[in-house]
Amino acid sequence: MNRVLAFDLAPKKDYIEYINRGREERIGTMKVSDDYVRQCEKAKEIQGLWNPDVGDWIYSYGSRSIEKVFGEVTMRYTKVWLPVQEDLQAILRYETPLVMLQAFNDWLYTDSGYGCVNGARFHSMQELWLAFVMWERFSKVWDGKDWKVV
Incomplete structure (x- = not known):
């Protein structure tokens, strides 16, 4: 059964937006x-860097849905933070956006196991930026199942 529940920003009881498992949906400006x-x-x-804030996107194990945070996050162990591109870029802490883009460009064109040669592993900019952050900050690469130290 396909179900998508959209909501407006007026105060209501439920502030949850559902997506179908196994399908990509555009939620706000984020491809999930x-x-x-x-x-x-x-x-x-x-996940350890996450300080929950209004507007964050999360996956909830309980409802098995993507939700936007509109208040206090309880039971964090039942949630997965889904950082947007801006969040991922903030984790990198480059001096200027230009320096960050140059580093991203250099990474794309290296033989790091990712880059343009293997870019087909990632199907969205979110996935690509997450891979860059994991490589740059934590020296890890995605093997299709987990992040591995290189």
Whole structure:
């Protein structure tokens, strides 16, 4: 059964947006796939940096849905933070956006196991930026199942 529940920003009882498992859906400005949820779940270093805030996107194990945070996050152990591109870029802490883009460009064109040669592993910019952050900050690469130290 396909179900998608959209909501407006007026105060209501439920502030949850559902997506179908196994399908990509555009939620706000974020492209969410099962692969991205799995990659975020396995990125323990990234999850450890999360300070829940209104507007964050999370995957909830309980409802098995993607939700946008509109208040206090309880039972964090049942949630996976799904950082947007801006969150991922903030983790890198480069001096300027230009320096960050140059590093990203250099990474794309290296033989790091990713880059343009193997870019087909990633099906969205979210996945690609997450891979860059994991490589740059934590020296890890995605093997299709988990982040491995290189």
